[in-house]
Amino acid sequence: MQNEPDKKSGPLFAQVAVKMPVDKAYTYLVPPELHAILKPGMMVRVPFGRKEVEGYCVGLAETSSAENVKAIREILDEQVLVDGNMLKLTRWIADYYFASWGAALDCVVPGGVKRGSMGRRVEFASLAVDKAKAEELIALYREKSPARARILEALLASGKETPVPRLKSEADCSASPVKTLAKDGFVHIEKKHVVAQPFANLHAPRRPHLEMTPHQTEVFTKITRHIDAKKYGAAMLNGVTGSGKTEIYLQAIDRVLKQGRQAIVLVPEISLTPQTVMRFRERFDEIAVLHGMMNDSQRREQWMNLKEGKASIVIGARSAIFAPVPNLGLVIVDEEHESSFKQPRSPRYNARDVALMRASIENAYVILGSATPSLETYFNASVGKYTRLDLPQRVGGLPMPEVEVVDMRVESRETKKSPMISRRLRELIEATLGRGEQALLFLNRRGFSTHIDCPACGMVLKCKRCDVSLTFHKKRNRTVCHYCNADYEAPQSCPACGGKLRYFGVGTEKVDAEIEKMFPEARLLRMDSDTMTGRNSHEDAFKMVASGEADILLGTQMIAKGLHFPRVTLVGIILADTPLFIPDFRSAERAFQLISQVAGRTGRSERGGRVVVQTLRPEHFSIRCAAQHDYEAFAREELQMRRQLGYPPFSRLARFVVEGTQTGNVREKCDRIASALKDAARDMKLRVVGPAPAPIAVIGNKTRYHILAMAPTSGDVKKMLAEIRPHLSNAKGAHVIVDVDPVNML
Ligand SMILES: [Zn+2]
Ligand SMILES: [Zn+2]
Numbered sequence: 001m002q003n004e005p006d007k008k009s010g011p012l013f014a015q016v017a018v019k020m021p022v023d024k025a026y027t028y029l030v031p032p033e034l035h036a037i038l039k040p041g042m043m044v045r046v047p048f049g050r051k052e053v054e055g056y057c058v059g060l061a062e063t064s065s066a067e068n069v070k071a072i073r074e075i076l077d078e079q080v081l082v083d084g085n086m087l088k089l090t091r092w093i094a095d096y097y098f099a100s101w102g103a104a105l106d107c108v109v110p111g112g113v114k115r116g117s118m119g120r121r122v123e124f125a126s127l128a129v130d131k132a133k134a135e136e137l138i139a140l141y142r143e144k145s146p147a148r149a150r151i152l153e154a155l156l157a158s159g160k161e162t163p164v165p166r167l168k169s170e171a172d173c174s175a176s177p178v179k180t181l182a183k184d185g186f187v188h189i190e191k192k193h194v195v196a197q198p199f200a201n202l203h204a205p206r207r208p209h210l211e212m213t214p215h216q217t218e219v220f221t222k223i224t225r226h227i228d229a230k231k232y233g234a235a236m237l238n239g240v241t242g243s244g245k246t247e248i249y250l251q252a253i254d255r256v257l258k259q260g261r262q263a264i265v266l267v268p269e270i271s272l273t274p275q276t277v278m279r280f281r282e283r284f285d286e287i288a289v290l291h292g293m294m295n296d297s298q299r300r301e302q303w304m305n306l307k308e309g310k311a312s313i314v315i316g317a318r319s320a321i322f323a324p325v326p327n328l329g330l331v332i333v334d335e336e337h338e339s340s341f342k343q344p345r346s347p348r349y350n351a352r353d354v355a356l357m358r359a360s361i362e363n364a365y366v367i368l369g370s371a372t373p374s375l376e377t378y379f380n381a382s383v384g385k386y387t388r389l390d391l392p393q394r395v396g397g398l399p400m401p402e403v404e405v406v407d408m409r410v411e412s413r414e415t416k417k418s419p420m421i422s423r424r425l426r427e428l429i430e431a432t433l434g435r436g437e438q439a440l441l442f443l444n445r446r447g448f449s450t451h452i453d454c455p456a457c458g459m460v461l462k463c464k465r466c467d468v469s470l471t472f473h474k475k476r477n478r479t480v481c482h483y484c485n486a487d488y489e490a491p492q493s494c495p496a497c498g499g500k501l502r503y504f505g506v507g508t509e510k511v512d513a514e515i516e517k518m519f520p521e522a523r524l525l526r527m528d529s530d531t532m533t534g535r536n537s538h539e540d541a542f543k544m545v546a547s548g549e550a551d552i553l554l555g556t557q558m559i560a561k562g563l564h565f566p567r568v569t570l571v572g573i574i575l576a577d578t579p580l581f582i583p584d585f586r587s588a589e590r591a592f593q594l595i596s597q598v599a600g601r602t603g604r605s606e607r608g609g610r611v612v613v614q615t616l617r618p619e620h621f622s623i624r625c626a627a628q629h630d631y632e633a634f635a636r637e638e639l640q641m642r643r644q645l646g647y648p649p650f651s652r653l654a655r656f657v658v659e660g661t662q663t664g665n666v667r668e669k670c671d672r673i674a675s676a677l678k679d680a681a682r683d684m685k686l687r688v689v690g691p692a693p694a695p696i697a698v699i700g701n702k703t704r705y706h707i708l709a710m711a712p713t714s715g716d717v718k719k720m721l722a723e724i725r726p727h728l729s730n731a732k733g734a735h736v737i738v739d740v741d742p743v744n745m746l
Contacts, residue, residue: 013064014038014072016046017101018055021093025058025101025268027066027474034075040087041080047071056105058087080520081109085361092357093513096714098654098721098738107347108322110299125178126161128188137186147173148181155187164189209254209716210247219389223252226365226387227330230259234356234366236336236381239391240629241371241600242398248391250283252367253313257284261329261364261515262312266351268338268500268652269317269574271561274539280315285584290323291314305426318343318351321358327363331355333679335370335561336377337593339743348739371600371631372593375642378635379649394603401571401602401609403627407618408575420506420514425572432570433522433551437607438561440599441515441554443508443574446528447471447480450505454494459503461491472503473530474510484700511574512554521553527555551593560597566605573598576615576623583695584745585647588622592634597627646687648741652717657694658734659702665733666693670705673736676724677709685712686720695746702735 012030028046030038042057047070054076082090082105090104097104127134132719134152141149150171154445155162162170164178171177181187212220219237226233239245253263266673267276272291280287288302288311295635305311307324314323318341321331333341341351352368359366368377368386379387394400406422415423432439449472452461461470463481470479472490480487489682494501508528515524527541534540544550553559553568581592595613603609615623625634643650658670670691690707697704711717717740723726728736 010062012038013061013069014057015046015059015061016044016055016072017058017105018046018048018053019100019102019106020048020053021100021103023100027069028071029071030060031071034072037078038072038075039080040084041082042078043076043081045076047073055230056100058091058101058105061481062096081113082416083324085358086324088361089358093347093349093354094717097347097740098351104347104349105739107319107343107349110319111118111296113300113303116433123164124161125151125155125164125167125182126188126189126190127155127186129186131156134186145177147171147177150186151181152175152186160642161190164741168479176433205282209251209283209723212247212251213244213393213395215391215393216244216248216395219391220248220251220266221369222387222389223248223365224255225417227252227255229258230329232360232362232363232365232523234368234385235379235387235389236373237279237367237369237389237391238373238378238381238451238631239369239371240394240400240631241596242604243371243391244395245334245369245371245391246279247395249334249367249369250280252330252332253284256329257312259329261327262309262314262325263330263332264320264323264325264328264355265313265315265332265334266320266341266355267315267317267334268340268512270558270560271335272315272317273542275542275564277315279368284313286311287313287315288323290314290320297693319479321351321354326357328362330364331359331366332369333366334369337372337374337589342741342743344744346737347740350741350743353741372596373631373635375589375635375638376649379639398603398605399608400629401599401606401611403599403611403619405615405623405627406612406614406615408614411614413688420511420574421572422612422614425614426518428570428610428612429572431518433519435569437544437569438548438550438565438567439552439554439570439572440559440565440568440598440601441511441572441574442560443506443554444556444578444594445471445505445507446509446530446556447482447507448474448509448513449503450507452479452501452503453496455502456496456499457494457678459494461495464488465698465701467696469505471505471507474513485698497683506575508554508556515552515554522551523549524552524554525550527553527558529556532558557594559601560594563601564604565601566607568602568604569603569607569609571599571609571611573611573613576626577617577620580617580620580622582746583703585642585645586743587743588620588638588641591620592622592626592631592638595623596629599626599629646710651687651712652714653740653742654711654717654721655739655745656707656709656728657704657737657739658691658706659699659704659737660733661702662733663703665731666703668706669731669734669736673724674707675725676727677707677720680720680723682724684716684720686710686716 012035014028014030015025016028017025041055042060044057045052045054085109090108093104094101134156138149138152147159154167154170155301182189237245256263277289288306309326333355336352343349355366380386406424411422412418429439451469451746452472463470463486465486466481466483468481469482471482472479477490478487479490512526525544532538545553576595579587599611621637656673658666658668674691687710691705696705711720730736
C-alpha cells in the first residue's frame with residue numbers, strides 16, 4: 001500500500017476472497033471503526049447473498065468502481081494470518097488449479113489457527129513456601145497426613161512446577177490433599193495451556209556431518225553455489241537408493257540455517273516415520289514436524305512457533321509447504337515422484353509444484369530428490385529448466401542388489417499349480433533364514449482374495465455402492481470394498497444363482513497364510529492397514545525388525561520406503577505387475593518406481609542383498625529396466641511413448657469428472673463440457689478424449705463420467721479453462737470436478 005488510509009476520513013474498500021466456489025475477490029466497504037485495524041491477510045466475516053460467510057481480506061483500496069457495496073461485518077482474528085507472499089502464492093494456486101481463492105487461502109491456514117484453539121488446560125502445582133518451611137511442614141504432616149507430606153516432598157524434589165496429574169501419581173494420592181495444601185497457602189496452583197509435540201519424545205544423540213564421497217561432494221558444491229546466490233533455482237537430485245541423498249539434504253539445510261534462513265522438507269506422509277525425523281534430530285535443534293495425525297492445538301502451536309521464527313526446519317507432508325517461515329531459503333521435496341503430494345480434493349494442488357512457485361516468489365532454492373524421478377521432472381532437468389544432479393552409486397562402495405526375474409507363467413506351467421511363492425523365492429527365503437538374516441516380502445494388495453466370481457453364471461461380487469470388486473478378508477470373514485470401505489458378510493454361495501463361488505487374486509493375508517505353512521518356524525510380521533491399527537504399531541513393528549525379533553517382514557507399500565535394515569538381505573516382490581493392471585498412462589512409471597523402491601530396501605550393508613521379482617510379464621520394459629537398475633533406459637523408452645501419445649511431459653493435462661446419482665444428468669453435463677471443449681479446440685491446439693465412463697464408473701452410488709483434455713502448455717490449459725468456465729459450474733444432480741495435472745486417472 002502506498003498510502004496509509006487509516007489516517008484519512010474518506011471511505012475505504014477491502015477486497016475479500018470468500019470461502020465459496022467463486023473465481024474472484026469481492027469488494028466490501030470497511031466500516032470506519034475498522035479502518036485502523038484491518039490489514040490484508042486478516043480473516044473477516046462478510047454478507048454474501050442472503051447469508052454471512054468467512055473470508056480473507058486480500059487487499060485495500062480508497063476507491064472502488066463496484067456498485068451496491070456492502071460492509072464488512074467483523075474481523076475474526078486481529079492478526080495477519082497470511083503475508084503478501086502467501087497471498088501471491090494462493091492466488092496462483094487458485095488460478096492454476098481452478099479453485100476459489102478463498103479455498104486456497106483456507107488450506108494455508110490450519111484449522112487450529114483459524115479457530116484459535118489453545119490446547120488443553122492443565123493445572124500446575126508449585127511450592128508457595130521456601131525450602132525450610134516446606135521441610136518443617138513435611139515433618140509436621142509425616143504422621144497426621146502422609147499424603148500431604150509426600151506431595152511436598154515431590155514438589156521439593158522436582159524444584160519446579162509440576163502438572164497436578166503427575167504430582168498425584170508421584171505422591172500416590174488423590175486430588176483432595178493437593179487442594180487442601182493450596183487452600184492453606186502452601187502450594188500454588190495455576191492453570192496453563194499444554195500442547196503435546198508430536199515426536200517430542202525422540203531424543204537423538206547429536207551426530208556430526210558425515211564425510212562425503214567424491215560424487216556427493218561434487219553435487220553438494222553445485223548446490224551450495226546456488227544456495228549462496230540467494231536466488232530462485234531448482235535441481236533434480238537423481239540418486240539411486242542408498243546413494244546418500246539425505247546427507248546432501250542435511251548439509252544443504254545447515255548451509256541455509258547459517259545464513260539465517262529456514263528450510264522446509266517435504267516427505268510423503270507414509271515416510272514421515274520416527275526414523276525419518278530422528279535423522280534430522282541427530283543434526284539439528286529447532287525442528288517443527290507437521291504431521292497428518294496432529295490435532296488442532298498442536299498444529300496451532302507449531303504454526304505460531306514457525307511464524308515467530310522459533311523453528312528453522314519444518315518437516316512434513318504435503319501441506320507443510322505452507323509453513324509460515326519468515327525467510328525461506330531452501331525447500332527439499334524428497335521422493336518428488338510420489339503421487340501423495342497431490343491433494344485429492346479442491347484445491348487439487350501438487351505440493352511439489354507449489355514448492356517451485358513459492359521458492360520463485362521468495363527467492364529460495366528447491367531440491368527435487370528421488371531414485372526414480374517423475375518423467376515430468378526428468379524432462380524439465382533434461383531441457384535445462386532444473387539443474388541436473390546425479391548420484392549413480394551407493395555410498396561405502398556397496399553394489400546395487402542383484403535382481404532375478406521369475407516368470408510366474410512358466411512357474412505355473414512347470415508346477416501345474418498357480419503358486420504365490422515361486423520355487424526360486426522359496427529356496428532363497430530358506431537360505432536367508434538359515435543364515436540368520438531377514439527377508440522382506442512385498443505385495444501391493446491387502447486382504448485374502450482380491451476377486452470373487454461365480455463360474456456358473458459369470459457374476460462378479462462387487463460393492464453395492466461402487467463399481468469395484470470386493471476383497472475377501474478371511475480372518476474377519478467379510479468382503480470389503482477397498483474404495484469406500486463398506487464391508488459385507490461373505491456369501492456362502494453365488495447370490496445370483498446359488499452356484500459355488502470362485503476366489504482368486506492374491507492379497508497379503510493369503511501370502512501370510514502361505515508363508516506360515518511353508519516356514520512354520522519363522523517369525524513372520526505382516527504390515528498392512530489391516531494389521532497396523534494401533535497408535536504405535538508402526539514404531540513397534542520397525543523395532544521388532546531392527547532388533548531381529550522378526551525373520552520375515554511382509555507388507556504393502558508401507559514397507560516400500562525409507563526402511564534401512566542391514567540384516568534384510570532378501571527382497572521378494574510377490575507380483576510386480578499390479579500397477580500395470582491399472583488403466584493409467586503412468587502405470588509403467590509406477591511399476592518401475594515400485595520395483596526400484598522395494599529392491600532398494602536390501603543390500604544396505606556388507607552382507608549384500610538379492611531381489612526376486614515375480615511377474616507375469618517379464619518382457620515388459622519397466623520390469624526389465626528396474627531389474628537392471630537402469631532408470632535412464634526406462635526414462636528414454638517411456639518418454640518416447642509419451643511423446644507419441646501426446647501425454648505429459650509433452651502436454652499439460654486437465655481431467656474433468658462429472659458425478660451424480662442420476663446417470664442422465666451426469667451424461668448430459670459431461671456432453672455439454674465435451675462439446676464446449678471441442679468448440680474451444682477449433683481456436684486452440686487441444687486434444688479431447690471422451691466423454692466416457694470413468695474407469696471406476698460408480699463410487700458411493702454415484703455414476704462417474706470423465707473427459708481428458710490435453711493442451712501444449714500450462715498457459716493453454718488456463719486459456720481453455722477460462723473459455724469453457726460457464727460450463728463448469730455444477731448442474732442439478734451433476735457435480736463437476738476439474739483436476740489440473742491429475743495423478744489419479746480412475
Ligand atoms: Zn452364479
Ligand atoms: Zn464401495
